[in-house]
Amino acid sequence: MLASGTPYVIRLKVEPGREIVIQDLIRDQVSVQSSELDDKVLLKADGMPTYHLANIVDDHLMEITHVIRGEEWLPSTAHHVLLYEGFGWQDTMPQFAHLPLIMKPVGNGKLSKRDGAKFGIPVFPLSWKGEVEADSFTGFREAGFLPAATINFLALLGWHPGTDQEIFSMEELIAAFSIESIGKSGARFDYDKAKWFNQKYLQQSSDAELATMMAPYAAAKGYSTDAALLEGIARLMKERVTFVPDFVEEGYYLFEPVRTYDEDAVAKKWSARLEPSFQALIEWFRNTAAFEAITLEQGVKTFMAENTLKPGEVLPLLRLALAGTMKGPAVFDMAEFLGRDATCARLEAALQFFKTRITTV
RNA sequence: GGCCCGUUCGUCUAGGGGUUAGGACGCAGGAUUUUCAUUCCUGUAACACGGGUUCGAUUCCCGUACGGGCUACCA
Numbered sequence: 001m002l003a004s005g006t007p008y009v010i011r012l013k014v015e016p017g018r019e020i021v022i023q024d025l026i027r028d029q030v031s032v033q034s035s036e037l038d039d040k041v042l043l044k045a046d047g048m049p050t051y052h053l054a055n056i057v058d059d060h061l062m063e064i065t066h067v068i069r070g071e072e073w074l075p076s077t078a079h080h081v082l083l084y085e086g087f088g089w090q091d092t093m094p095q096f097a098h099l100p101l102i103m104k105p106v107g108n109g110k111l112s113k114r115d116g117a118k119f120g121i122p123v124f125p126l127s128w129k130g131e132v133e134a135d136s137f138t139g140f141r142e143a144g145f146l147p148a149a150t151i152n153f154l155a156l157l158g159w160h161p162g163t164d165q166e167i168f169s170m171e172e173l174i175a176a177f178s179i180e181s182i183g184k185s186g187a188r189f190d191y192d193k194a195k196w197f198n199q200k201y202l203q204q205s206s207d208a209e210l211a212t213m214m215a216p217y218a219a220a221k222g223y224s225t226d227a228a229l230l231e232g233i234a235r236l237m238k239e240r241v242t243f244v245p246d247f248v249e250e251g252y253y254l255f256e257p258v259r260t261y262d263e264d265a266v267a268k269k270w271s272a273r274l275e276p277s278f279q280a281l282i283e284w285f286r287n288t289a290a291f292e293a294i295t296l297e298q299g300v301k302t303f304m305a306e307n308t309l310k311p312g313e314v315l316p317l318l319r320l321a322l323a324g325t326m327k328g329p330a331v332f333d334m335a336e337f338l339g340r341d342a343t344c345a346r347l348e349a350a351l352q353f354f355k356t357r358i359t360t361v
Numbered sequence: 362g363g364c365c366c367g368u369u370c371g372u373c374u375a376g377g378g379g380u381u382a383g384g385a386c387g388c389a390g391g392a393u394u395u396u397c398a399u400u401c402c403u404g405u406a407a408c409a410c411g412g413g414u415u416c417g418a419u420u421c422c423c424g425u426a427c428g429g430g431c432u433a434c435c436a
Contacts, residue, residue: 009434036364044434051436075431164384190372193386240398311395327397
């Protein structure tokens with residue numbers, strides 16, 4: 001048959017009747033009866049080796065000491081042990097460690113590539129643009145996750161340091177980590193916790209680092225920026241973002257004029273009778289000496305006192321004028337960041353908008 | 362189906378024969394901030410079930426249930 005060119009494969013012949021004991025760093029001993037094992041294909045009909053053969057030969061040649069892989073490999077490890085024995089390499093066989101699997105955020109089963117699109121979460125480190133839509137996905141990096149935060153989060157999925165520490169620098173992680181303290185059960189991917197780690201890392205990053213990180217996102221939006229500007233935005237927004245792109249998305253008004261005003265907030269805070277005061281306030285901003293947060297705040301407080309205005313009648317409107325929303329950095333910090341010209345321009349624009357609103361008293 | 366692995370708050374987990382079963386995320390409430398967020402405080406909530414072993418089991422053993430993985434000339 002061989003001579004006539006009949007296609008064939010070469011298999012591993014597994015003798016029945018013996019127990020194969022796999023020594024695992026995480027699960028200790030796992031034993032399998034050889035009678036349960038099939039005669040795995042080693043060389044395919046096209047002459048190429050299967051993973052099982054290639055894996056053992058490669059690892060042996062490369063003098064691999066530890067095979068650390070997902071739990072889905074545990075069943076085939078018995079074959080691998082047999083292969084090491086078959087080649088007479090049992091003395092240099094690597095140590096095995098089978099890691100618990102990461103499970104879907106919701107539902108059953110292990111986390112898979114498809115889950116990224118399904119749940120709107122990253123699954124792989126980097127984005128990938130495939131031939132078709134279904135083969136494309138967004139990576140942790142492009143989603144705005146910091147590498148260190150992602151590693152930190154992933155490390156705690158299944159592993160525990162033995163202390164209550166959760167935030168680890170790479171050095172601390174390397175020092176504290178050990179295969180032996182990895183757990184055995186599968187861990188569900190908790191996106192909320194992943195976000196929390198990222199937020200923590202963002203908060204701990206310096207303004208200069210954040211500026212560097214947000215630069216590509218700012219450029220993609222067509223903003224012309226410089227390091228000083230980006231650092232200022234980092235300082236203003238770092239306590240209120242979760243992902244790097246948030247700086248540009250949620251803090252867009254620090255890059256460009258306000259696009260829209262929170263209508264409900266305007267309706268609630270604006271009153272036609274405030275117009276003269278607001279007008280006077282704009283004048284004040286235009287002429288006040290120093291344009292720094294602290295002095296601006298003191299000045300506006302004095303202004304409010306002199307005009308018998310309550311903070312609630314002034315500050316929310318200033319915020320709305322500068323940012324368009326009730327969220328965001330402290331009002332006077334934004335004013336200082338924007339500078340006199342932009343601040344006054346926004347106050348003017350906002351006043352025009354406010355006046356178009358139909359208001360009661 | 363068969364084989365292998367696993368099972369502590371909703372989630373990630375610590376712990377381990379006698380504990381008020383600890384921490385974190387989330388959620389809820391409060392303090393601070395006349396925004397949002399941050400920060401701080403408080404609260405919420407768990408040992409899958411049944412048998413053993415034991416003076417005593419969440420912890421050890423055995424079952425059951427449930428969950429996961431493998432069962433390709435894929436990796």
